[in-house]
Amino acid sequence: MNEILIENLNVWFGEHDERVDAVKGANLSVPKGGSFGLVGESGSGKSTILRAIMGLALTWNGKMEVGGETLGPKRTRTFYRKVQMVFQDPYASLHPRHSVDQVLSETLSLHGFDDIETRIAKLLDDVGLGPSFRFRYPHQLSGGQRQRVAIARALAPEPEVLLLDEPTSALDVSVQAEILNLLTDLRAEHKLTYLMVSHDLAVVGHICSDIAVMQLGEIVETLTVEDMRAMRTTHPYTKHLLESSLL
Amino acid sequence: MSVSDTLPKPGLREWLLTDTPTSRRHAKATVIYQAWLSFKRNPMAMIGLGILVFLVLVAAFAAILAPHDPFTQDLAARLQPPLSEGYILGSDSLGRDILSRLIYGSRITLYIVTLVTILAPVVGLFVGTIAGYTGGWTDAILMRITDIFLAFPRLVLALAFVAALGAGIENAVLAISLTAWPAYARIARAETLTIRNTDYIHAVKLQGAGPLRIIIKHIWPLCISSLVVRVTLDMAGIILAAAGLGFLGLGAQPPSPEWGAMISEGRRFILDHWWIATMPGLAIFTVSLAFNLLGDGLRDVLDPKDGTS
Amino acid sequence: MSNLLDVQNLWVKFPTRTGVFDAVRGINFKLGQERLGIVGESGSGKSMTGRAILRLIRSPGIVTADKMDLEGVDLMSRTEKEMRAVRGKKISMIMQDPKFSLNPVMRVGQQISEAYRLHAKVSKSEAKRKSIEMLEAVAIRDPERVYNMYPHEVSGGMGQRIMIAMMLIPDPKIMIADEPTSALDVSVQMQVLEIMDKLVKERGMGLIFISHDLNLVSSFCDRVLIMYAGRVVETLAADKLHEAQHPYTQGLLNSLPRLDAPTDRLQVLQRDPAWANEPSVSA
Numbered sequence: 027m028n029e030i031l032i033e034n035l036n037v038w039f040g041e042h043d044e045r046v047d048a049v050k051g052a053n054l055s056v057p058k059g060g061s062f063g064l065v066g067e068s069g070s071g072k073s074t075i076l077r078a079i080m081g082l083a084l085t086w087n088g089k090m091e092v093g094g095e096t097l098g099p100k101r102t103r104t105f106y107r108k109v110q111m112v113f114q115d116p117y118a119s120l121h122p123r124h125s126v127d128q129v130l131s132e133t134l135s136l137h138g139f140d141d142i143e144t145r146i147a148k149l150l151d152d153v154g155l156g157p158s159f160r161f162r163y164p165h166q167l168s169g170g171q172r173q174r175v176a177i178a179r180a181l182a183p184e185p186e187v188l189l190l191d192e193p194t195s196a197l198d199v200s201v202q203a204e205i206l207n208l209l210t211d212l213r214a215e216h217k218l219t220y221l222m223v224s225h226d227l228a229v230v231g232h233i234c235s236d237i238a239v240m241q242l243g244e245i246v247e248t249l250t251v252e253d254m255r256a257m258r259t260t261h262p263y264t265k266h267l268l269e270s271s272l273l
Numbered sequence: 274m275s276v277s278d279t280l281p282k283p284g285l286r287e288w289l290l291t292d293t294p295t296s297r298r299h300a301k302a303t304v305i306y307q308a309w310l311s312f313k314r315n316p317m318a319m320i321g322l323g324i325l326v327f328l329v330l331v332a333a334f335a336a337i338l339a340p341h342d343p344f345t346q347d348l349a350a351r352l353q354p355p356l357s358e359g360y361i362l363g364s365d366s367l368g369r370d371i372l373s374r375l376i377y378g379s380r381i382t383l384y385i386v387t388l389v390t391i392l393a394p395v396v397g398l399f400v401g402t403i404a405g406y407t408g409g410w411t412d413a414i415l416m417r418i419t420d421i422f423l424a425f426p427r428l429v430l431a432l433a434f435v436a437a438l439g440a441g442i443e444n445a446v447l448a449i450s451l452t453a454w455p456a457y458a459r460i461a462r463a464e465t466l467t468i469r470n471t472d473y474i475h476a477v478k479l480q481g482a483g484p485l486r487i488i489i490k491h492i493w494p495l496c497i498s499s500l501v502v503r504v505t506l507d508m509a510g511i512i513l514a515a516a517g518l519g520f521l522g523l524g525a526q527p528p529s530p531e532w533g534a535m536i537s538e539g540r541r542f543i544l545d546h547w548w549i550a551t552m553p554g555l556a557i558f559t560v561s562l563a564f565n566l567l568g569d570g571l572r573d574v575l576d577p578k579d580g581t582s
Numbered sequence: 583m584s585n586l587l588d589v590q591n592l593w594v595k596f597p598t599r600t601g602v603f604d605a606v607r608g609i610n611f612k613l614g615q616e617r618l619g620i621v622g623e624s625g626s627g628k629s630m631t632g633r634a635i636l637r638l639i640r641s642p643g644i645v646t647a648d649k650m651d652l653e654g655v656d657l658m659s660r661t662e663k664e665m666r667a668v669r670g671k672k673i674s675m676i677m678q679d680p681k682f683s684l685n686p687v688m689r690v691g692q693q694i695s696e697a698y699r700l701h702a703k704v705s706k707s708e709a710k711r712k713s714i715e716m717l718e719a720v721a722i723r724d725p726e727r728v729y730n731m732y733p734h735e736v737s738g739g740m741g742q743r744i745m746i747a748m749m750l751i752p753d754p755k756i757m758i759a760d761e762p763t764s765a766l767d768v769s770v771q772m773q774v775l776e777i778m779d780k781l782v783k784e785r786g787m788g789l790i791f792i793s794h795d796l797n798l799v800s801s802f803c804d805r806v807l808i809m810y811a812g813r814v815v816e817t818l819a820a821d822k823l824h825e826a827q828h829p830y831t832q833g834l835l836n837s838l839p840r841l842d843a844p845t846d847r848l849q850v851l852q853r854d855p856a857w858a859n860e861p862s863v864s865a
Contacts, residue, residue, distance in 0.1 A: 232839035
């Protein structure tokens, strides 16, 4: 059963003369509990697909289904309990004046949870931050710590699907390893489905089992990670990306 | 979970400087204290703050501090120069002690400052953030209204108010506020447009937050710092505007010891009895300068350009 | 191979409210006509090292060194005016994002010409000719057209190549490249690096390549310095990277996910506080 299904998705910005087609005719499917990667260079449209699923893209057509339900122009609160997103830049995804506690308690109360205290403690524990981080502000946290808070925020409503937009590209190499391990552990523990965007093939290869390669708004090839490792690629662009990545 | 449960009793200073606050109150206290420390390092800003604190104290204890009653006339003692017996800063054309009038006049200055601060930036914040966040027709309409108010020359509006409602300090303040709020609305709107597209706003939208919550809890805290800085820097201009209106007879009415009105009264005597106009002028200058210094210091703390915040 | 640059005991300190922060702590290295890579994570001091060489660190930052010689001539004691003759003409620097290093309101050709005329007394038309020549050298097709473009009209890779043209036109001896390809797409990175490589070799220059990407640096440079907490913890020949001895270098290498070596969990670097206290390795 497909947790995420996208058929013939087109996303564009602007009208008429100024129209830019960010995504053209995209098709992909992710099984429940699966881990799917979207790779491509800047301008390929990969982040736009995530934003379209989350309801952050205004003009689109095509079909998007999550958990069997077709998505319309607006998203409901029930949708947000089910699908959450982790943003790329940990320095931009936390409100500079809100402490970690405020971020998490606001999220929890927006979703209608009562036992906020216990949940905050558990969330901080799940992402590897102790209670001493609870009342800190973003400027008192390192990049890796901020990303952990962002992941905690995404996990707060107990979602089933996590959309990850280049979650480690703004982090140092050593911190990246910690966050990738955390994401692996969380997926196993909470039985999550991942859809991850990255420009780094090695990162995608580590976390995901299937990959779609995007170029200029189109998905040019979909393959498994094993095929990619073995260089069993069909499209020349995929080959080109692989070669550029393997130094 | 409180400090006393987990740690040995630290000193207050360590408590306020800690990197790991233990409660919401603690976190807020550390932010305020560290901002204060940052502010304290700026000697000019501290001087500005000192002058303003002094102003507040003078206004509060006017009755004790003033050697004479500000309204009592003594025609025998008129036009006394400074450092005369009983009249340290001199006396004016009706024999009133200038020092006492300055002291009581500080209350009026503070009154003007407070009223304008309550009215103009608050209205500007509301209009600017709602326009900036909502966009579309609401934005267009609100901004056109802002433009209309921005187009009014302050004095002409004050004259209109006087004609309609009579002269008086409240009407002067109203006139000043009505011409001052558009600038704050524009600042708030510009900030909102930037903030609106950040990931942290997207993130809270993805938790199901509605526009009201986003504007009040997420956008206002970020706009307020630039507004505070702008208001303090504008304060000099506001005091001068009130003084100007007083000078024209459109603000505080005689015998009120408003500083601008005092300058106006002293105008006739400026050549031979310079102190009647100059003393209130110096007072206005000092308070305006103090607000400027304070505003600069606040800007360095609240809106630093070196990337730390 | 003579030394172009000789640095001994370089320190960069920043006084802060809570004490002095040492960004670079006593490092030594020499640069010849080679490609030297400086690798480190954020906070390791690698960017500060590059800026210190060009004396770009302003007060309150304090730069001290026992020796900082360019072709035998001391850099530390030069006045600001003398340093201006050095910057661009003897040592030039390329930074990460051309969006931020190109003046957005000037045409790119004009910026390159200006860079040239700062160090050579030539006419405007001669400078323009040389600039177009330089644009060709960085493999820009149709250099006449690009000469008249504004920075926002060119792509990231092209922008970076324009920066290279601008920085190489005065014919410096040394180029310092601070994360020159980090803001670029993977396929464009290769192209920019190839151009840099070709030009550096042709002109017999020395190159200091600063990056956080250990693999990239090792494939591109001859020698690599690894920095941690302001010190150099290891130095090796680029092709001997897999023989790294220091636990930090090994940790960095092992914590990277690899397409050709899948693993369930990545090795997490365990930082040993002792690494920050060891003396710097000389390079």
